[in-house]
Amino acid sequence: MDKYGMLCENIMVVFVEPETPGNIGFLARTMKNFGMERLILINPCRLEDEAYYHAMHARSIVDNAEVYPSLKEMLKALNPDFLVGTTGVPGGSYNVERIPLRPSQLSESLNPSASTAILFGREGDGLSNNEIDLCDVVVSIPTSREYPIMNITHAAAIIFYEIFRGREFPCEGLEEASGLEKNLLIDEMDNVLSLVDMPEHKRRVAARVFRNILGRAFITAREAHTLKGVLRRIKNHLKDV
Amino acid sequence: MDKYGMLCENIMVVFVEPETPGNIGFLARTMKNFGMERLILINPCRLEDEAYYHAMHARSIVDNAEVYPSLKEMLKALNPDFLVGTTGVPGGSYNVERIPLRPSQLSESLNPSASTAILFGREGDGLSNNEIDLCDVVVSIPTSREYPIMNITHAAAIIFYEIFRGREFPCEGLEEASGLEKNLLIDEMDNVLSLVDMPEHKRRVAARVFRNILGRAFITAREAHTLKGVLRRIKNHLKDV
Numbered sequence: 001m002d003k004y005g006m007l008c009e010n011i012m013v014v015f016v017e018p019e020t021p022g023n024i025g026f027l028a029r030t031m032k033n034f035g036m037e038r039l040i041l042i043n044p045c046r047l048e049d050e051a052y053y054h055a056m057h058a059r060s061i062v063d064n065a066e067v068y069p070s071l072k073e074m075l076k077a078l079n080p081d082f083l084v085g086t087t088g089v090p091g092g093s094y095n096v097e098r099i100p101l102r103p104s105q106l107s108e109s110l111n112p113s114a115s116t117a118i119l120f121g122r123e124g125d126g127l128s129n130n131e132i133d134l135c136d137v138v139v140s141i142p143t144s145r146e147y148p149i150m151n152i153t154h155a156a157a158i159i160f161y162e163i164f165r166g167r168e169f170p171c172e173g174l175e176e177a178s179g180l181e182k183n184l185l186i187d188e189m190d191n192v193l194s195l196v197d198m199p200e201h202k203r204r205v206a207a208r209v210f211r212n213i214l215g216r217a218f219i220t221a222r223e224a225h226t227l228k229g230v231l232r233r234i235k236n237h238l239k240d241v
Numbered sequence: 242m243d244k245y246g247m248l249c250e251n252i253m254v255v256f257v258e259p260e261t262p263g264n265i266g267f268l269a270r271t272m273k274n275f276g277m278e279r280l281i282l283i284n285p286c287r288l289e290d291e292a293y294y295h296a297m298h299a300r301s302i303v304d305n306a307e308v309y310p311s312l313k314e315m316l317k318a319l320n321p322d323f324l325v326g327t328t329g330v331p332g333g334s335y336n337v338e339r340i341p342l343r344p345s346q347l348s349e350s351l352n353p354s355a356s357t358a359i360l361f362g363r364e365g366d367g368l369s370n371n372e373i374d375l376c377d378v379v380v381s382i383p384t385s386r387e388y389p390i391m392n393i394t395h396a397a398a399i400i401f402y403e404i405f406r407g408r409e410f411p412c413e414g415l416e417e418a419s420g421l422e423k424n425l426l427i428d429e430m431d432n433v434l435s436l437v438d439m440p441e442h443k444r445r446v447a448a449r450v451f452r453n454i455l456g457r458a459f460i461t462a463r464e465a466h467t468l469k470g471v472l473r474r475i476k477n478h479l480k481d482v
Contacts, residue, residue, distance in 0.1 A: 032388045058388065099461055144275055147274055157391070164383070220340055
């Protein structure tokens with residue numbers, strides 16, 4: 001199993017005292033979007049239809065959620081190696097002097113083979129000071145000063161995205177052209193430019209611009225192939241002139 | 242105005258044919274979390290209470306949303322410089338051969354001073370092939386193969402996060418200790434170790450471990466100061482022994 005498979009197995013997503021069933025559903029869906037399955041609910045509201053409706057294809061995660069009456073009970077029963085707290089208000093809201101990690105720093109500090117519990121909650125008040133104190137690290141999302149408080153499931157989506165951002169992107173055969181292919185294309189463009197009547201310094205600028213655009217354009221191997229064919233034909237025509 | 246201020250001014254968030262008022266609200270809230278205000282709705286469902294409820298403190302964004310009957314009408318009226326499409330199914334669902342950008346690549350390719358429209362939609366079917374064809378770039382979030390389709394507002398949160406991820410993190414006086422402060426701390430630890438009776442190679446390992454932990458711990462300047470004080474006291478006691 002690769003690193004990301006291990007993370008999927010070893011991460012528990014813990015929702016502390018959720019108040020709205022819809023958020024449980026959205027959290028479950030977002031977990032499944034990134035391949036995680038293990039949801040733990042601490043003293044949750046009643047699971048109503050909305051939880052299942054918003055979960056969409058992640059209903060089984062809601063069905064299989066483990067429920068504990070308190071965070072303490074959960075920690076006693078499951079004893080995770082690494083406890084991550086999430087907060088929307090870095091600094092001000094609690095007394096522990098601790099730099100909240102950015103999601104990208106959290107991602108770097110996770111050990112894929114350790115059991116990790118990530119705490120989210122509560123919708124209204126966030127995690128308590130005592131809960132934050134228990135955590136090994138606290139993570140916070142850099143947001144606007146004017147309105148920093150995100151919906152909990154949107155914050156979760158960003159954190160999950162960061163944890164799994166290095167995973168290979170399923171792209172169904174569309175792959176970016178390699179450096180070699182791009183260079184062949186640049187050579188072909190240089191050939192064309194050498195056959196066009198223009199001052200040397202303008203030719204250099206044009207070659208530079210072509211190179212820059214290719215660099216930014218994330219073109220596919222097939223697109224590179226097509227373009228190269230076009231340039232070769234242009235070159236041949238120019239030679240005939 | 243800095244780069245991020247310009248991005249906030251120049252980005253239009255376009256929701257194409259939203260079907261559920263709740264998603265309009267969540268989208269507005271997420272926009273405000275990252276400092277954006279300009280929401281455009283294309284042929285939307287009726288705005289019901291849910292839209293305002295989920296928007297929370299971003300109601301004014303919903304109130305001020307500009308409504309157009311079609312994407313074509315919107316493009317004619319506003320003529321954005323750069324049009325970004327979003328898709329949950331890279332590759333397979335449309336015929337244009339195009340590498341979908343990752344959110345981080347989109348973030349790199351945005352020009353803060355250009356007017357940029359980011360299209361989201363529809364909840365059920367996504368953007369149409371024709372709509373995707375109009376876009377300058379298409380962005381997609383790397384998700385699990387088993388269940389790649391995210392709720393549209395969660396996908397938006399991730400894209401907004403990437404666009405603004407370089408913005409300074411408001412941290413209310415908690416700043417990470419500088420390299421200099423960390424080095425002073427390491428020196429102090431070396432002093433302590435030199436006074437303790439242990440074999441040289443173990444001393445070197447201990448110093449290395451201490452350095453590694455400091456490197457990973459994101460400690461604050463104040464924490465560094467406290468620790469240094471403790472080490473200095475230990476050193477003085479050891480000298481007295």
